[in-house]
Amino acid sequence: MRARVFVTLKPSVFDPQGTTVADALHTLGYHAVKDVRQGKYFELDIDASSPDEAKRLAGEAAGKLLANPVIESYRIEVEAS
Amino acid sequence: MKFAVVVFPGSNCDHDAYHAAKHVLGQDAELVWHKDASLHGADVVVLPGGFAHGDYLRTGAIARFSPVMAEVQKFAAAGGPVLGICNGFQVLLEAGLLPGAMLRNNGLQFRCEHVSVRVEQTDTPFTAACAHRQVLRIPIAHGEGNYYAEPDVIARLEQNHQVIFRYVTAAGEVTAAANPNGSINNIAGVCSEHRNVVGLMPHPERACELAVGSADGLVLFESVVKALSQGAFVTAR
Numbered sequence: 001m002r003a004r005v006f007v008t009l010k011p012s013v014f015d016p017q018g019t020t021v022a023d024a025l026h027t028l029g030y031h032a033v034k035d036v037r038q039g040k041y042f043e044l045d046i047d048a049s050s051p052d053e054a055k056r057l058a059g060e061a062a063g064k065l066l067a068n069p070v071i072e073s074y075r076i077e078v079e080a081s
Numbered sequence: 082m083k084f085a086v087v088v089f090p091g092s093n094c095d096h097d098a099y100h101a102a103k104h105v106l107g108q109d110a111e112l113v114w115h116k117d118a119s120l121h122g123a124d125v126v127v128l129p130g131g132f133a134h135g136d137y138l139r140t141g142a143i144a145r146f147s148p149v150m151a152e153v154q155k156f157a158a159a160g161g162p163v164l165g166i167c168n169g170f171q172v173l174l175e176a177g178l179l180p181g182a183m184l185r186n187n188g189l190q191f192r193c194e195h196v197s198v199r200v201e202q203t204d205t206p207f208t209a210a211c212a213h214r215q216v217l218r219i220p221i222a223h224g225e226g227n228y229y230a231e232p233d234v235i236a237r238l239e240q241n242h243q244v245i246f247r248y249v250t251a252a253g254e255v256t257a258a259a260n261p262n263g264s265i266n267n268i269a270g271v272c273s274e275h276r277n278v279v280g281l282m283p284h285p286e287r288a289c290e291l292a293v294g295s296a297d298g299l300v301l302f303e304s305v306v307k308a309l310s311q312g313a314f315v316t317a318r
Binding site: 009012013014016017020065066068070071 | 138139142146174175180181182184185186187188189227229230231263
């Protein structure tokens with residue numbers, strides 16, 4: 001089963017990389033892009049008996065390692081296969 | 082007095098710290114591999130600078146799970162003095178031994194230069210020999226040294242006097258221009274609640290002899306020798 005984990009900086013945390021990417025997009029003429037937040041994306045291939053179990057395991061992995069709860073939050077999607 | 086300098090794959094200031102302790106201060110020192118589940122009876126633990134595990138995922142995020150870190154946790158819980166320098170500071174943050182986290186420098190530059198750092202408190206094992214508000218000229222070399230914590234955590238750190246080092250001007254003033262990376266309140270280093278664990282982004286171990294441009298960093302190592310010889314921060318083994 002595949003779990004997708006999206007890790008992003010919390011809204012209150014300044015994202016200098018995202019700001020720089022937004023500046024570059026504005027230079028390219030994409031003025032409609034108001035803001036950019038850069039994050040991380042993980043695909044976990046999990047041996048689990050149900051989507052719920054896969055989601056629980058992915059959540060544990062994200063909480064312990066993939067995200068730093070001081071500055072980041074995460075969201076999980078499980079793709080049943 | 083014995084220093085243990087932990088070596089992670091990717092550490093690159095381990096020998097500088099070892100040299101400072103062993104050859105400049107004349108103390109016993111040993112390099113301890115990160116897979117070692119022992120600190121070899123050390124009195125002081127140094128987590129050195131570098132790029133442990135290539136900084137993969139986040140700085141320090143993988144290193145905190147190294148077997149030696151369980152021993153460092155125990156040593157710190159017993160009150161032993163632990164110094165995290167640069168990447169070592171980042172490892173201490175990820176391990177939860179110090180509060181907060183590091184963000185990318187606000188200017189996105191990797192900053193590699195000498196800076197002025199003010200000693201805010203002298204009641205930690207690594208600042209015991211410093212003068213009150215002493216300004217040290219020591220180098221920084223980091224891309225992710227932008228110290229961040231939630232406002233309530235910052236307020237608590239300030240209230241408990243856990244901010245140990247701040248980026249300042251040569252005259253010792255806290256200004257925005259003296260802040261190389263965007264750290265909140267110009268914070269360059271903090272200590273734990275019990276004050277025995279200290280982390281800082283600047284590199285005192287690279288400034289221990291005039292031959293390398295500054296010997297201002299030596300006082301941190303002299304401090305821990307002084308503190309331990311006076312019976313403070315000694316761990317029972």
